Amino acid sequence: MKGTRSFRFTLAGRFAASMAIGLACMALLAWFAIRATLDRQIEASLVSVASIQAASITEPAGGQMRIREWEVTPEEAASIRDINRWTQVWSADGESLLRSRHLTEDLPLDRDALERASEGEIAWSEQTFEGEEIRSLYYPLGRLGRVHDPHVLQVAATLAPRNAMLRDAGLLLLGIVIVATVMSFAGAWWLADRAIHPVTAIVDQAEEIGAGTLKRRIGAYADSLEYQRLVEVLNDMLERLDAAFESQRRFTADASHELRSPLTALRGELELARRRERSPGEYRRVIDSALEEVERLSRTAEDLLTLARSDGGVIQPRLKMVQLGEAVRDVVLRVESMAGAKGLDLQVSSEDDPTVLADPDLLDRLLRNLLENAIKYTPGGGRVTARADRDKGTGRVTVEDTGPGIPEDEIDRIFERFHRVDDSRTPERDGGGAGLGLAIARSIADLHQGSLSAGNRPEGGVQFILRLPLFPA
Numbered sequence: 117m118k119g120t121r122s123f124r125f126t127l128a129g130r131f132a133a134s135m136a137i138g139l140a141c142m143a144l145l146a147w148f149a150i151r152a153t154l155d156r157q158i159e160a161s162l163v164s165v166a167s168i169q170a171a172s173i174t175e176p177a178g179g180q181m182r183i184r185e186w187e188v189t190p191e192e193a194a195s196i197r198d199i200n201r202w203t204q205v206w207s208a209d210g211e212s213l214l215r216s217r218h219l220t221e222d223l224p225l226d227r228d229a230l231e232r233a234s235e236g237e238i239a240w241s242e243q244t245f246e247g248e249e250i251r252s253l254y255y256p257l258g259r260l261g262r263v264h265d266p267h268v269l270q271v272a273a274t275l276a277p278r279n280a281m282l283r284d285a286g287l288l289l290l291g292i293v294i295v296a297t298v299m300s301f302a303g304a305w306w307l308a309d310r311a312i313h314p315v316t317a318i319v320d321q322a323e324e325i326g327a328g329t330l331k332r333r334i335g336a337y338a339d340s341l342e343y344q345r346l347v348e349v350l351n352d353m354l355e356r357l358d359a360a361f362e363s364q365r366r367f368t369a370d371a372s373h374e375l376r377s378p379l380t381a382l383r384g385e386l387e388l389a390r391r392r393e394r395s396p397g398e399y400r401r402v403i404d405s406a407l408e409e410v411e412r413l414s415r416t417a418e419d420l421l422t423l424a425r426s427d428g429g430v431i432q433p434r435l436k437m438v439q440l441g442e443a444v445r446d447v448v449l450r451v452e453s454m455a456g457a458k459g460l461d462l463q464v465s466s467e468d469d470p471t472v473l474a475d476p477d478l479l480d481r482l483l484r485n486l487l488e489n490a491i492k493y494t495p496g497g498g499r500v501t502a503r504a505d506r507d508k509g510t511g512r513v514t515v516e517d518t519g520p521g522i523p524e525d526e527i528d529r530i531f532e533r534f535h536r537v538d539d540s541r542t543p544e545r546d547g548g549g550a551g552l553g554l555a556i557a558r559s560i561a562d563l564h565q566g567s568l569s570a571g572n573r574p575e576g577g578v579q580f581i582l583r584l585p586l587f588p589a
Contacts (some may be wrong), residue, residue, distance in 0.1 A: 127304060128305040132298075132304060158275070173269065174257055174260040181205060187285075205270070208268065224243040226241035228241075233268040236259070255269040308559050317336040333351045385405050386406065433475035435564075444466065445466070448489055455500060460498055463501045464501075466503070468505045468569065469502070471586065472587055474584055489580075501517075507583070514579060524572070527572070
């Protein structure tokens with residue numbers, strides 16, 4: 117896939133690069149430490165040879181000078197060139213006064229170092245002699261007698277062995293850095309592969325789970341501390357997906373049933389009307405029955421659309437200041453005829469008229485659904501009460517009826533879509549309706565950051581409690 121990167125390669129590369137930088141710094145420090153050590157050894161050797169030669173040169177009386185040398189042939193002197201030390205005596209003016217027997221030409225002279233040595237200071241200098249780098253010590257012989265004040269001793273040593281050792285050490289350190297970097301990359305690659313292996317195993321198990329196997333759960337590395345939370349999150353997600361799929365299947369089945377029933381009835385009525393000629397009154401009855409089924413279909417379709425829009429976040433409440441008590445009274449006035457048809461006592465009270473932030477149209481629908489639900493399931497001669505007040509910093513609406521109540525194991529499910537209480541346990545409650553009214557009511561409450569709950573009253577009947585945020589004072 118375009119733009120993708122290998123985690124293993126990235127991890128191994130970064131680790132190897134870090135190791136390479138660290139090792140390179142250590143190798144560089146080691147190389148400079150070796151160089152400093154070798155330089156100190158050479159300088160110590162030159163100081164030692166200069167001390168001995170200065171004492172030997174100034175030993176004869178009368179200002180005469182003599183260099184102490186090994187008794188070796190020129191061939192032997194060439195063979196010990198790397199450890200031999202060249203010696204030469206200069207005047208303060210830069211005139212060569214004396215030099216080692218096997219020096220075929222004067223050592224290179226550093227005028228600045230010669231001048232500093234003539235003034236009594238030991239001076240150092242690096243130059244090139246016979247194609248090789250050398251280090252020279254300029255030693256003032258005046259320290260050993262005033263007669264030698266104008267004389268300076270130069271002792272030199274080749275740096276070829278030191279440079280060769282530094283070159284070999286540099287190559288060795290470079291090789292160590294390269295080998296260690298390669299090994300670090302290989303080790304980091306292996307570790308990264310081991311590290312992502314559990315993730316691969318978890319992904320493999322997750323890929324095996326499809327729409328038909330959502331009951332399965334991921335078990336790979338579920339007991340590993342590092343991956344336990346990942347597995348738990350994925351399993352929780354699978355549980356939610358399973359619940360969503362199950363809810364969707366149930367919703368689809370229920371919706372199909374609710375839509376098919378009125379369509380079947382409508383088709384039956386129309387087919388029956390076509391079988392023979394009928395009187396105008398019979399045709400009018402068929403048309404009225406068909407209109408009832410069409411209205412039922414329209415209400416169900418509208419309810420389904422409302423729930424779908426709510427689930428999709430399409431509905432955005434147009435919040436306004438609403439007097440909750442007044443809103444309840446308006447809805448009660450519109451359902452009075454429905455309650456009167458069943459001979460119910462419909463009561464409304466408002467101990468306080470709190471102001472809430474709500475969408476007037478959505479709130480009207482919520483309250484109407486609650487009151488129509490209470491009226492529908494309350495037997496004739498019963499009572500339905502609606503009350504608005506303040507409670508615990510919220511605006512509260514309480515809708516109560518005197519019906520038979522809801523079985524305890526059904527209370528938590530009455531807000532589910534298409535759910536209706538089993539009529540065999542509550543024969544007083546008639547059937548009908550698609551079972552969407554309370555689901556819509558709760559979705560509207562949720563849109564307003566409120567809550568809607570239900571419970572049985574101790575004296576009988578059901579109590580619905582709606583809570584909405586108060587308008588800020």
